[in-house]
Structure formats: C-alpha cells, structure tokens
Amino acid sequence: MVKLSLFICLSVAFFLVSAGATRYIPSSHRLLGGATQQGGNGSNFTYVRHPTRMASLGLEVSKLGFCNKFLPLDVRVKQLVHRAAGVERLGLPEYQWWSEALHGVANLGPGVIFDDVVPGATSFPTVILTTASFNASLWKTYRPGDTHSSLYAAS
Numbered sequence: 116m117v118k119l120s121l122f123i124c125l126s127v128a129f130f131l132v133s134a135g136a137t138r139y140i141p142s143s144h145r146l147l148g149g150a151t152q153q154g155g156n157g158s159n160f161t162y163v164r165h166p167t168r169m170a171s172l173g174l175e176v177s178k179l180g181f182c183n184k185f186l187p188l189d190v191r192v193k194q195l196v197h198r199a200a201g202v203e204r205l206g207l208p209e210y211q212w213w214s215e216a217l218h219g220v221a222n223l224g225p226g227v228i229f230d231d232v233v234p235g236a237t238s239f240p241t242v243i244l245t246t247a248s249f250n251a252s253l254w255k256t257y258r259p260g261d262t263h264s265s266l267y268a269a270s
Contacts, residue, residue: 166176193200201209 169176190200199209201207
C-alpha cells in the first residue's frame with residue numbers, strides 16, 4: 116500500500132511539473148548548431164517547424180518532405196493521414212499511428228490494429244522512434260520486449 120501511495124504521489128508530481136512547462140524560448144536560448152534565436156523578443160513558437168525558427172537555424176521549410184514538390188501529390192497526401200504507407204522494398208507493412216497503445220496490450224482502434232497476424236499492440240512513446248532507427252544495439256540496451264511480455268503475461 117505504501118508503494119502504491121508513493122507511486123501515485125510521484126505520478127501527480129510529475130504531471131504537475133510537466134503540465135506547467137511552456138514553449139517560451141528566451142532570446143538568449145541556444146538553438147541547434149549553437150545559433151541563437153533571431154529577433155531577440157523571445158518568440159513563443161506554437162509548433163516545432165515554425166518557418167521563422169527554421170530560418171533562424173539556416174533551414175528552409177520548403178525543402179521538408181511534405182513541402183517538396185518533387186514528391187508526387189499522391190505520395191504526400193498519403194503521408195498526411197493517420198496511416199503510413201508501407202515500404203515494400205524494405206519489407207515494412209503499412210502502419211496506422213492513430214494511437215500508440217501506451218498503456219499496455221491494447222486493441223483500441225485504428226492505431227493498434229495491424230492485421231490478422233498482429234491483432235493488438237503494446238508500446239511506449241519511444242518504441243516507434245527506436246524501431247525507425249534500425250539500430251540493433253539500441254534495442255539490446257532498451258529491451259522493450261521484456262517489459263511487453265511481462266505486461267501481456269500479467270493481463
């Protein structure tokens with residue numbers, strides 16, 4: 116019971132601290148590559164790829180994949196919904212990223228239903244990024260399979 120109370124207290128504290136975080140970036144804040152934010156007014160960016168922020172880093176938003184006019188329109192449109200088309204040449208199936216099933220083994224809807232072979236999924240916020248890295252040593256360090264199997268066995 117003491118462990119449960121401690122867990123609940125820590126969870127609430129973490130939530131309150133993380134909920135209080137803002138996206139305000141002071142003008143003295145160092146950005147990627149050591150550059151400082153231009154303008155000096157501490158702009159409050161509302162999304163990560165804000166054109167002004169990208170320009171201050173020496174990057175052009177128009178060269179990002181969704182803005183790249185060299186990609187066919189049908190390819191760009193398929194990338195803008197909750198379903199990522201598979202990459203046949205790599206053997207990667209279509210993936211639906213509506214929900215990541217962050218709370219254990221799930222069969223909650225379009226984001227965790229893949230096909231008849233894998234009817235449900237369990238994942239953590241980092242799993243998709245870890246998988247996308249194709250880095251075997253990262254998987255050996257992280258070992259999500261151990262936790263997933265324990266979760267499934269307990270349910």
